[in-house]
Amino acid sequence: MKVLYHRLEEIWSGRIPEAAFLLGNVIAHEIGHLVLPGGAHARYGLMAPEMSIPIATSRPLFFTPAERKLLRSALASAADD
Numbered sequence: 001m002k003v004l005y006h007r008l009e010e011i012w013s014g015r016i017p018e019a020a021f022l023l024g025n026v027i028a029h030e031i032g033h034l035v036l037p038g039g040a041h042a043r044y045g046l047m048a049p050e051m052s053i054p055i056a057t058s059r060p061l062f063f064t065p066a067e068r069k070l071l072r073s074a075l076a077s078a079a080d081d
Contacts, residue, residue: 028061
């Protein structure tokens with residue numbers, strides 16, 4: 001997983017609250033690729049393949065209910081190992 005910080009920095013131009021949401025959403029999205037089966041994109045939510053900057057910088061985004069169930073299962077399984 002690689003988050004290109006310099007590219008994010010260009011987008012937010014010093015707007016601190018928006019930067020925090022953007023960085024958190026990007027990192028959570030990339031973790032979704034690592035943990036979710038197939039790392040699939042979704043039609044909406046945190047795993048959407050494309051996202052507008054206004055949406056990604058305005059609030060935290062979330063995994064869908066199905067993704068949350070898969071994440072919990074994968075993490076519980078990993079904890080048992």
